[in-house]
Amino acid sequence: MPTISRGQDAPPADYVTTVATAAEELRSVDAAFNDQLAEDELNQLRLRVSGARSTALDAVETMQKELELVSEREAQLGPKPGEGEPPDILAQRQDLTQRRGMLEAAIKRGRLVAVEAQQLADRMKASRAEQISTEVAQRVQSPLLPRFWVEFANHAGGDIGRLSRLIDAELRTLAVSLRGPKSWIGLAGFLAALTIEIPLRLLSRRLGQTLLLKVAPEGRIRRSAYALWRLVVETGLAIIAVWVLTTSLRWASLIHPRWEPIIDAFSSGVGISAYLTSLAGAVLMRGQKSWRLLPIEDDLAGGLRRWTWLLAGLSLLYMVLQSVSVAMSASAPAMSLMQMFIVSCQVVLFAGMLVTLARLRLAAQVEARDLHQTALSLLRIVAWLVILISLFAMLAGYVALGLFTVRIVSWALIIGATYYLTCLFADDLMTNMFCSSGRIGRLLVSGLGVRSGLVDQAGIVLSALLRISLTLIAVAALLFPFGTGFEAIVDNIRGLADGITIGEFTLSPGAIGRALLVFMVGVAVVRLLQSWLENKYLPRTAFDAGARNSISLITRYAAFLLVILWTLASLGIGVERIALLLSALSVGIGFGLQAITQNFVSGLILLAERPVKIGDLIRVGNDEGDVRRINVRSTEIELGDHSTLIVPNSELITKSVLNKTHANPLGRIQIEFSVPIGLDITPIRGMVLAAFQNDSRVLAEPEPSVFIDGIADGRVRFNCFAHVAGPRDAYGARSSILIDLLQRFYKEGIDVGTVPQKLELTTTGASLGPASASSGSDSPK
Structure with a gap:
């Protein structure tokens, strides 16, 4: 009995400790969680829960593999005998049993921790949703009522005083720092930020166009890639510029500590506003119609572009005002008035955008002729309804509801435009990378022998998969304002990545991608092997064309079977599961797929025994032709009129074939x-032999022969034979010999004909006598 090594495996105690640590982290989060937590605190707890769940699941996956190794070792030891087992083997068996028990217990505990973590995450999600509902449902005094303005006036003095003190604190800091030795740092940072934001941004546009004109192929991919270039580069430059500015201000000690949150909010607002303006510029391309993705005119692009600048500025203003209100501890009426101002500006902005769209559409005299235009009209109606809801909610005192509504509209616009841009780029990228006329496509076609149509289809399929992934991400991002944080979005994506578990089998995107990669590599190897066989090895052997085809086909099908098994194994489907599936489907295969199975087996028999091979001239029923291809299911026969007869292989095995x-x-x-x-x-015999001899296609061996077949009705019947190199030469040679023979008989005045036919007419019980038909003068048969 071989000794089984155990030194490379992690002790089960390590797994138990890992799961216990995750469980302790989960209990700590559960103790800290309550319904009154702020959004930031709740997001931090979500991250901890997500980490604990991931740790538990990773430990479970590792322990599952370790448990499989334990099972393999137990199988190597064999069944436990009754008595007399060697001590070392007995010790190994006991150790494996103990290890199995610890692993199984730890796996159960790890799964339980993962379930508890998911339940806690769901509770947090529900708590955040309830908080949002509570916040949105809060009502303040309506701005249409005098009481609101009375309360605002009562608190106005205090708000103005607190704002003045906040401003005075920063002014004093500036007065002191500007006289210091580091004041130039702030000025240098401001100039650097200005340089990054304006000259570099314009230079990046020209650089992107130049690079894409040189590198990218012609078509829409240039426009989609340039739009994505502008979005990424211009947003990145704006973030770098604001980081340089704020960092230089901090280095120069120009920021008062109370203004730090305001500066942070300003930096975040600049990043969001830069993304919004860059996104609008990438989609609309004002003044650059040849690079524009949307099928709109310059007037509409220019009109919408102005509103996007206002929307970006309003977003920045809201974040700054919100942080200032918190920093100065503004009163509730002041906060409500600030929010009402933002909602009013957002409503006016969205209404202006819709009016601009309607005015330009009316000026262009566009009619809603198709489903696309109808959908746009419905979206405009929905947008107007949302605007009216926000306005009436604010006027009724539900300021939080109005603010929440306009924020959702802004967020939806950002997500929709980003989704549109990324989907176009993903489609263009995949269809151009995997294109039969592209560089990668030509490499696949020439190097691996992949058909050009398959390359194009692969591009379309990969594009669809990418767009589906982007759609799921966009839907998850749309739920973010409803309390689904990015951590929850990441968890959902991770859950999709973990796959679907059916029994002991888990189907995940990673496993599918791995299986696709294995299949593609396997197919490439099979094609290379087949090309080597057909072009290098088999032509140098003594096999004929039919034998070479049989060897090539059998090798191909066997190799593809191995590739399929390899692909299924990469999906986690072992050979034993495949055998179980086939045994379960055997009854269905026996009845429903009986004909296909019979043809498949017959095809293998044809390839192995070769009663019919490629190049043979065969007759099946009344059809005669050359065998051109033998597949596993059917055989292709080319008839005399160049049509193709497809015969099931079972017909060539179970029926008579000439x-x-x-x-x-x-x-x-x-x-x-x-x-x-x-x-x-x-x-006459000499004429026949001479006619045979005069035709070069007639073989000397076996030599031609002339026989007298019989004498009847005053005529002598001749039956003559000759041989040619192949059956395909017989028809033409026979025609030439008949022409020559008829000419010889005509010159000699010989009456040549066929065997006379006899016809007898009879009636029931009495014969009317023989009636024979005289022999005709038909041409010989």
Whole structure:
């Protein structure tokens, strides 16, 4: 019995400790969680829960693999005997049993921790949703009522005083720092930020266009890639510029500590506003119609572009005002008035955008002719309803609801435009990378032998998969304002990545991608092997064309079977599961797929025994032709009129087939005719042999022969035979010999004909006598 090594495995105690640590982290989060937590605190707890769940699941996956190794070792030891087992083997068996028990217990505990973490995450999600509902449902005094303005006036003095003190604190800091030795740092940072934001941004546009004109192929991919270039580069430059500015201000000690949150909010607002303006510029491309993705005119692009600048500025203003209100501890009426101002500006902005769209659409005299225009009209109606809801909610005192509504509209616009841009780029990228006329496509076609149509189809399929992934991400991002934080979005994506578990089998995107990669590599290897066999090895052997085809086909199908098994194994489907599936489907295969199975087995018999091979001239029923291809299911036969007869392989195995080139490839010519009995047959025999000899296609061996088949009705019947190189030459040679022979008979005045036919007419019980038909003068058969 071989000794089984155990030194490379992690002790089960380590797994138990890992799961216990995750469980302790989960209990700590559960103790800290309550419904009154702020959004930031709740997001931090979500991150901890997500980490604990991931740790538990990773430990479970590792322990599952370790448990499989334990099972393999137990199988190597074999069944436990009754008595007399060697001590070392007994010790190994006991150790494996103990290890199995610890692993199974730890796996159960790890799964339980993952379930508890998911339940806690769901509770947090529900708590955040309830908080949002509570916040949105809060009502303040309506701005249409005098009481609101009275309360605002009562608190105005205090708000103005607190704002003044906040401003005075920063002014004093500036007065002191500007007289210091580091004041130039702030000025240098401001100039650097200005340089990054304006000259570099314009230079990046020209650089992107130049690079894409040189590198990218012609078509829409240049426009989509340039739009994505502008979005990423210009947003990145704006973030770098604001980081340089704020960092230089901090280094120069120009920021008062109370203004730090305001500066942070300003930096975040600049990043969001930069993304919004860059996104609008990438999609609209004002003044650059040739680079524009949307099928709109310059007037509409310019009109919408102005509103996007206002929307970006309003977003920045809201974040700054919100942080200032918190920093100065503004009163509730002041906060409500600030929010009402933002909602009013957002409503006016969205209404202006819709009016601009309607005015330009009316000026262009565009009619809603198709489903696309109808959908846009419905979206405009929905947008107007949302605007009215926000306005009436604010006027009724539900300021939080109005603010929440306009924020959702802004967020939806950002997500929709980003989704549109990324989907176009993903489609263009995949269809151009995997294109039969592209660089990668030509490499696949010429190097691996992949058909050009398959390359194009791969591009379309990969594009669809990418767009589906982007759609799921966009839907998850749309739920973010409803309390689904990015951590929850990441968890959902991770859950999709973990896959779907069916029994003991887990189907995940990673496993599918791995299986696709394995299949593609396997197919490439099979094609290379087949190309080597057909072009290098088999032509140098003594096999004929049919044998070479049989070897090539059998190798191909066997290799593809191995590739399929390899692909299924990469999905986690072992051979034993495949055997179980096939046994479960055996009844269905036996009845529903009986004909297909019969043809498949017959195809294998044809390839192995080769009763019919490629190049044979065969007759199946009334059809005769050359075998051109033998597949696993059917055989292709080319008939005399160049049409193709597809015969199921079972027909060639279970029924009679005439193979004219199976054993002896020679073709035989047979000519039958009759002459009057009074003629000398010796010259006639000499004419026939001379006609055979004059045709170069007639073989000397076996030599031609002339026989007298019989004498009847005053005529002598001749039956003549000759051979040619192959059955395909027999028909043409026979025609030429008949023409020559008829000319010789005509010159000698010999009456040649066929065997006379006899016809007897009878009635029931009495014969009317024989009635014979005289022999005709038809041409010989």
